[in-house]
Each structure stands twice: as C-alpha cells, then as structure tokens.
Amino acid sequence: MALRTRFTELLGVRHPIVLAPMGGSAGGALAAAVSRGGGLGMLGSGDGEREWLERESSILASGTDRPWGVGFLTWAVDAGAVEHALEYAPRAVMFSFGDPGPFVEPVLRSGAVLIVQVTDTEEARRAVDLGADVVVAQGTEAGGHGARRGRSTLPFVPLVVDLVAPVPVLAAGGIADGRGVAAALALGAAGALIGTRFQATAEALVDPAITRAIVEGRGRDTERSSVLDIVRGSGWPPEYTARTLGHPYLDRWRGREAELAADPRAGRDYREDLARGVIPPLPVWAGEAVDLVTDRPCAADLVATLAAQAEDALGRAGRR
Template sequence: MAGIGGGRLAAAVSRAGALGMIGVPASASAQWIAEQAAVAGEDGLPYGIGLMAWALPGNPAQLDAVLAARPALASVSFGPYARYVRPLQEAGITVVTQAGTTEEALEAEQAGVDAVVARGGEGGGHGRNDVATLPLLEGVLDAVRIPVLAAGGIVTGRGLAAVLAAGAEGAWAGTAFMACVEATVPAAALERILAAKETSTAYGRVFDVAQRLGWPPEYGGRALRNAFFDRWAGREDELDDQAVAELADARGAGDFDIAYIYASQAVGMVRERRPAAEVVADFATAESFLRRRFQQAAPPEVS
C-alpha cells in the first residue's frame, strides 16, 4: 500500500477496530514517516508501519524514524530484514514479516519475528508468485509455532472467515482499502480499480525495471494489466531510457494506460468508494459466517 496507505487511511482503519498500516515508499524521507505517524497516532490508537528491507541500507533514516515513532507494529519484508528485528523489538515494537513460501516463514521464525504473514501469489503489489494463499497458509501453519496472518486476495468477511477457519490469527489486507475515501488514489486510478475484474491483474517486474528500482528479482508485483505492461512483459531487459521516461511522465500525468496500479486478484470485489470503517465492518461479518457454518455442521443432539 505504499503511496496509497498513508496516515489518514491508517487512522481510519484503526478507529474502526482493525490495525491500520502506513505503507512507506522506498524513497520516503524520515520526515514523511514522522508526519504520517503523527496523523495515524493522533487518537492514541495502535497502528503499524510497513518498510521494504531492500530499501533500508540506502535510506537508513527510515528505520530511525520508525524507532522514534514507536508504532504498535512494524512490518519489514522483501530483502535482508533479520538485522532489523531486534532493534525494533527493543523499542517495544511488534515485528512481522511477509513470507511467500513455507521456507521463508521458517526463516522468519528463526529470525525472531513475533508473527509471520503468509502472503500468497494472488496478493496485490510486491511479493512472490510461487504459491497461492490457501496452500501457502496450510503449509506455514503446519511448519511454524509463531502466530500466522494470511494475505493475498482477502477482501471480504467471507475471505477472512476462510483463513480464520484454517487457523490463521487474522488477515493482512490491502486491496480491500484501495477505493476508500481516506486512501490516496488519483481519480483516474480509482475509476480503473472500480471497473476491474478478477482477471484484470498481471504479475511481473516490468514496472520495477522501468523505474530502475532495486527490488530483489524474486519479488515481482501484481498490478492491473495495461498497455505498458503488455508491451514489455518478457522483454524487461530491453526497457531503455525512453521507456523509463515514458513511465515517469505517465505517473506524473495520471495516465494509467502506462502507469501502474497495484492490486490483488480480488480487486473485482472492490465495487464502490466507501469509508474505511465500512470495509472493516464488512470484515467483521466473518464471525457470523463462521458461527452459521459451524452451527450447520454440528451433529444433532441425541436425547
């Protein structure tokens, strides 16, 4: 949710009873993090901050800003994150990381994180595309003893109920909040999000290579398919300076035939713009789904 999930959205999610997250872009300054954290924490409610591990060596002030802000939770993922676990925990911050394979989840447990996010290939934005959410969740739950959250294509109370029934402690959601009034989404992007279907996304490294970003190659991104992606998918090595400039100009102009919109395969369920509180309330219906399903499955009483 980097670029979309700022302090305002995080605060709204936390006020509604979930844990709001600030997504930190790789180039964000320490001042930006401090400003967004002040907004997210204005009501004194818990919130979290998500960092990209691969970006921290080139921008160490981000970690310092998180340590100073002392959010309830920090997520450090996608790259060598283990070195940051202890400093964050010593500051009283709960630490999680995202894992795209069971092996990554085991490594996270060994690194000492407090919980692991099993993020399936359906997920929007960056992560592995090796394993889908459900088989990954099953494997991770079987392998680790720390709490597990599920991520990847979970946008409704039904989806949350499904992963809770499997044994997850909760869900890690992003796409569900993309059309929220508190999210930082350009009008042209919002229009495409609301019109998207479950088949509208594509996974790859086109947009990262075209921005000359240092994402580890195993972590591609899932975004709404557009003309730029289709033109360059499979030809990432040929992305030249002209293509780089084209993407940069399109981002500035809000031309989403070229610029990217990261979203999960569940984006087709995001059908209207609404407050974050309504999205959280929809997730809360998971309890009624579970209660009804388990009551139906209960054996008849014998007198």
C-alpha cells in the same frame, strides 16, 4: 460471536483485520481509520523516507489512540530509518521482501511487535529464528509485489501455520471481504492482512483514477510482471514481480523484459507518456479479489463490515 484470536489478544485490537502497509497509499488517515474501526492500521513507509513518515505519523497520531504499526520494504530501508520510526512508538513494525535480520534487534528492544511477511517456507523458518511475533503468509493472489516463485494463498497459509506454530500467522493475498477473512481463520490463521480492498476507501492516498480502476477492475485482468518496475526504474530486486491491472506498457513489452531492461529509450518514452497524460500516473496495484471491490467506503466502516461478514460466514459454516 467475537473473532478473538492470538493476534487480537497480542495487539489489543478488536478485529483480526490488518491494513497492508502499502507504500504511499497507506498513509496516516487510512491507518488511523482502520485502527479506529478495531483493526490494526499500518503505515506504508516503504524505504522510510523521513518527511513522509513525519507527516503521516502526525496525521495518524491525531486520528486515533488505538494500536497502529508501520511497515517497511526490507530491501530498500536502512537501520537509521527504522530507528527513526521507532521514535513514534508504533505498536508493531513489519518487514517485507528481503532479509530483516539487520533491523530486528532495535524493534525487539523497543517492545514493538515484530511482524515479518514471508513468501516461502525458508523465509518462514528464518522469521521465527529472528524472533518474529507474527508471520504474514503472502500468497501470489496479492496485489502489488510478491515472490516471482510464490505459492497460492489457500495451500500456503496452513503450511506456514503448521511450520511456525505457536507464532500467530496472518493470511495475505486474495482477501477482499469477510468471507475471505473467515477462510483465513478456517485455515488456521489468526487474522488477515488486506491491501487492495483498502485502496478503494475514502482515506487512501491514491489518485481518484486509481480508485475508479479498482472499483471497475476484474481479477482476470490482473497479471504479475516485472515490466512496470523495469520501465519505471523502481529498483525492485528481480526475485519480486508485481500484480497490477492492465497497462499499455505491459502490452508493449510483455515477454520482452530483457530487451526492455537493455533499451534506454523505453524509460524516456515512459516518462514522456506520463508527462503527456496518456498513461496512468502509477501502476494500479490490484489483487485477484479486485472483483469484490465495488464501492469506496470509509475505512473504519469497512473494518466493521468485514468483521460482521466474517462472523456470519463462520456461523453459517458451523450450522452446516
């Protein structure tokens, strides 16, 4: 049984599996491997920093001739960075967290597929009005950043599917194996956007300590918070929080975010603790499905495994 969907037909990929454009860790080698495996690899360009994009795009181009894309943090990027990324001819461009309105025109003009991630129904309507070719419905189970007042993946995905039809929807949040991909398809989505599972792959641009933490992590140990954004001075808008594994500064400042933001010593303490190596080099972004991540395969093999698991899960459900 082939998992052909409107998304696979639109992008010309074999499997309805997409690498989440995780800032920094979804580099050229990882995106290329996902695309070689039959999914859609996405560079995590974040704010569109030129040196990073040039380096990782070169790695990606030498690693695959299959479709690939690039993702931006909408609140952090500027029009020049988007224009620059389009020079590399990505097959898809994705915007997350903020109003993509100022950036969509050059993407649509280029012929690239416009993907917009949404966290509520208002954003979903806005994405369609802007001409989105694909909408990503992100649930609060997702690792990394998401809406402070978001919705769980299970009820949110079919709501968005109905709202934006016939635009294809990708489900995101809490998907880390083929059963999750199958569930997304059963909810009416045309594919799944997956992050945490791809953090623990051979090609991911992450510190080995982070890989170990993900492989050993448990969903019950994840939490959504703004503490680590505040103490790192990361600039994320307050309407977004991040799901991570445990961290000493979460324990120190949980529930005291306003006090943390007003304390100039906290940032200095954090930087000093980083320099001394007593806290992790970065927060460990991880979703609630982290329990299902138990190894560190090559990403291309992982795509094939996820697709096979999804086919098997759908086949078993059909026989029942």
